[in-house]
Amino acid sequence: MKKFLNTAETMIADALLGLSAAHPELRVDFDRKIIARAGGTRRGKVGLVSGGGSGHEPLHGGFVGTGMLDAACPGEVFTSPVPDQILAATAAANGGAGVVHIVKNYTGDVMNFQMAAELASDADVAVETVLVNDDVAVKDSTWTAGRRGTGATVFVEKIAGALAERGASLSEVAAMGRAVNAASRSFAVALTACTTPAAGKPGFDLPADEMEVGVGIHGEPGRRREKLGTAKQIVATALDAILSDQPIAAADATIVMVNGLGGTPLIELYLLFGEVSANLNRKGIRIARTLVGNYITSLDMAGASITICKADERMIDLWDAPVHTPALRWGL
């Protein structure tokens, strides 16, 4: 296994030390494994919490900051955070106006966030949950009843986070998060498997000339294996899957993300984005905003995902709002 590591056991703790040292605007609780804004949540602002297994960086800790999350709680690699940890993150994010949990749809995450929400409610912290389930590749998967939550999480955290920053209520922020999820669809393709530090070897075997079409962010199987296609073919496959699930009219605006899964260089992501742009242009679909880079990854997996949000004017306006986090920053 070729990784920059001390030991597999200390990987998350060691990475949190680096995140903390690199970003003094974050406050990292090393015991509980919580990443929060150094200044806490503004009194009266709705708090946003997200979390899930580690291995998807910058998600979620890299999205903590002004205009996005108030706290994140990373679990072990590809493992849900535990309820007590989520509860502590909820308390850290609570500014007295309630807390929104943004939860990717995986069985462990859903269960643990639900338990934490109940515990928070017992402590008189109002919690609303936004479930993210944007991946159109498969109906159910290894670790999911229903669709997996993937790239749309970034859109939900940014747009709902901006609305909370403007002082919206708990129900308004949660409703916006749900609307963004409902408007978003994703599809991913892997060229290689990822290697978890615990396993020490790739999670699956993929022949040298094949790709996994519709892969999940933990290396879960997708729809099928195929011979490696051209970038143009791969993009056509992904966009067909996305647009057949949610048609987009020429008048609609979209926010489009081409996201790397960890081991794919930026030049290939831009190359894919060029194909996405050309393909959508031919269909008369307008790209209003874009994001190209590594935002929700799968350790060292070579691969990419495409996420499209059919965004209304309000979502675009909130997308443009200032944000200051380790991984997304503009206007501040």
Added chain:
Amino acid sequence: MKKFLNTAETMIADALLGLSAAHPELRVDFDRKIIARAGGTRRGKVGLVSGGGSGHEPLHGGFVGTGMLDAACPGEVFTSPVPDQILAATAAANGGAGVVHIVKNYTGDVMNFQMAAELASDADVAVETVLVNDDVAVKDSTWTAGRRGTGATVFVEKIAGALAERGASLSEVAAMGRAVNAASRSFAVALTACTTPAAGKPGFDLPADEMEVGVGIHGEPGRRREKLGTAKQIVATALDAILSDQPIAAADATIVMVNGLGGTPLIELYLLFGEVSANLNRKGIRIARTLVGNYITSLDMAGASITICKADERMIDLWDAPVHTPALRWGL
């Protein structure tokens, strides 16, 4: 070869299409392969141009924009841009106050930028050249007389770019670029080789339990091969090489970059940064500013580099100045 590609021949052109589509604030000249600010260079502002072989993205095209470069000229993968292309980039960047060429120290780049500078001079455009040669790993290398230019390029482009934005003269901007280079040192370690699209296979063989210590950004050999060490050991090796070349006193401030070479996920880069921070703390060296991510890559190579700039107050102030490019953005 597992890459998102149409053909190896069209890789750069296809990626430029994506860069252009994703960033309307850039103007891409597809014939000449030049990336410039859409609005051109402000009249009277010193222009900054950089370029070099492709495969190091986001360098250089991802650093074009307010507060950094005015134009970039990417060559083919790991191949210098040609003099006519550099000349055209120089013309695009010229706002009437002269142009600074930022050149990484590789024989082809140095020769072609020098020819372009002479041609520009014939056309009455004053050019000053800043040569970047920060890599302490080897004295001479496969493609270099003298030290290779690597991570310090990002610091030079940011800090000299900010000074140009403030209206400094050609000689002042060039002097600042040279000062930043003189204050910066880098060292890199590779866990895997990269694969160029033309070759279709890894550039060198590296056994499953070994790393290349002191590797260059094209996969050039470093100082030696070693058994893969822990992150702590790797960081100690890199920092010893850097600090023995340029001692840093406890009173000095530093800008520190931990940079991924393309195939290394962010969680490992943060883990390395944690070790860098702990190591420098033990030595009493103050980290004033940080950058963790993929900024100067080597296609899909798994690996990382560390760059340290012994920065004075003026450099820190210019580092903090607003920047709006695809790959670095704050304050705008």
